[in-house]
Amino acid sequence: MLNIGCHLSTSKGFKNMGKEAVQIGANTFQFFTRNPRGGKAKDIDEKDVKEFLEIAKENNFGVILAHAPYTLNACSKEEDTRKFAMEMMADDLVRMEYVPNNLYNFHPGSHVKQGVEVGIQYIVDMLNSVLKEEQTTTVLLETMAGKGTEIGRSFEELQEIISKVELKDHMGVCLDTCHVYDAGYDIVNNLDGVLEEFDRIIGLDKLKAIHLNDSKNPFESHKDRHEKIGEGSLGIEAIKNIINHPKLRHLPFFLETPNELDGYQKEIELLRGLYKE
Structure with a gap:
């Protein structure tokens, strides 16, 4: 079965996100834990969660994926920003236990000219502070396109953090198809080779989710502009190969x-038609 969904608005609550997913033919979804630009999260409504x-x-949903706000930068040169990131992730992970055994994705962040090694250590410090043995x-870590001073542009950087x-x-790792292609991993012409490299460096057992996006930009552009499925530089054949690999x-797939x-409904219908049961 193809487990596929899209990004839904958290403001509607879990129950309504679940209903919307079913309405468009999805059997999973992604959501922001709070406003994507940061700020206080809404209180958890336990009745809403139970109904979801x-x-x-x-509806036989697969795992759902929470996405941390874009403002979470664990490797900022500003101590207050790093502290904010740590507190926000710690709070998010407590809240995630209301919907246990799911996934939480975040952008590793930008080191802002401090250097990759310094940035990686800050990320590691945060994770070692917030992760708890008992959490489900x-x-x-999301694969990034490599614009500016982003960390996560290579499998090696992600593995060093882990x-x-x-x-x-x-x-684990969430592989974004637009990002990795923009970063220089040729999933269009050499998908097998890229997956072999991922397995050698990180291990495919750590690959837990896929952000399925086409790209507005050419290969190795180090930009981050998503395109509709089949309308970008990856193309429909590459997307078909990815979901069937x-x-x-x-x-x-999100x-x-x-x-x-x-x-999104049209794309989900398209992808279900391309998926070989």
């Missing part, structure tokens, strides 16, 4: 393409 869990069970949530985290069992087809709900 019933919807998810009735798996925290994912290698220094004490509770490695709680860590034997090493990827079991993973949850669309972050420039769409409204009706556009």
